[in-house]
Amino acid sequence: xRFVPQDIEGVWLVELEPVTDSRGAFARTFCAREFAAxxxxxxxxxxxxxxxxxxxxxxxxxFQKPPHEEAKLVSCVSGAIYDVCLxxxxxxxxxxRWIGCELSAETxxxxxxxxxxxxxxxxxxxxxxxxxxxxxxxxASFM
Numbered sequence: 001x002r003f004v005p006q007d008i009e010g011v012w013l014v015e016l017e018p019v020t021d022s023r024g025a026f027a028r029t030f031c032a033r034e035f036a037a038x039x040x041x042x043x044x045x046x047x048x049x050x051x052x053x054x055x056x057x058x059x060x061x062x063f064q065k066p067p068h069e070e071a072k073l074v075s076c077v078s079g080a081i082y083d084v085c086l087x088x089x090x091x092x093x094x095x096x097r098w099i100g101c102e103l104s105a106e107t108x109x110x111x112x113x114x115x116x117x118x119x120x121x122x123x124x125x126x127x128x129x130x131x132x133x134x135x136x137x138x139x140a141s142f143m
Contacts, residue, residue: 001028003038003113006101008087008094010115012038013101014073029075029111040113041071044136052081052124052131061086061119064139069116071138076103076110079124079131083112086119103133 004013018027032042061084064070074083086098102125103110114120116138124131 001031001034003034006085006099008085008097008099009092010039011085011099011118012040012113014111014113016110030073035073035113038113040115041073041138044073044138046070046137046140048135048137050122050133050135052122052133055124055126058123059121061121063088063119066117068139071116072114072120073136074103074112074114074120074122075134076105077132077134078105080104080106080126081122081131081133082125083122084120085112085114088119089117 002015002017004015006012014029016027016029018025036042074081081103082100083103084098084100087094087096089095101112103112103122122133
């Protein structure tokens with residue numbers, strides 16, 4: 001895996017480094033040791049999946065207040081998503097700034113590590129239909 005730092009401290013894009021041969025490809029998507037070395041969550045107590053059918057769909061920005069804050073590892077497993085992270089850490093020098101990046105199941109850029117105390121959501125930018133993403137989270141949220 002390759003960890004690409006973003007303009008907001010603590011947010012990383014995680015790119016796969018697949019090993020390929022005539023049968024296909026294999027790539028690690030998570031390694032606790034490497035994630036910890038980059039300050040990312042290594043324990044996930046809830047794993048959620050999202051299906052987005054409508055082009056341009058945004059479900060709203062999500063945020064959990066302490067003590068229920070959660071770090072996430074957002075991955076696109078089908079189609080493409082535009083992942084948005086907003087820094088809501090009031091003592092942060094990047095408070096109020098946001099970043100966005102496209103994650104795709106078809107490219108090495110498949111995951112985004114989102115730290116705690118960030119507001120977060122994904123948008124389905126366009127084709128293909130039915131985009132699927134997964135969200136392992138460091139704490140259990142309530143629906």
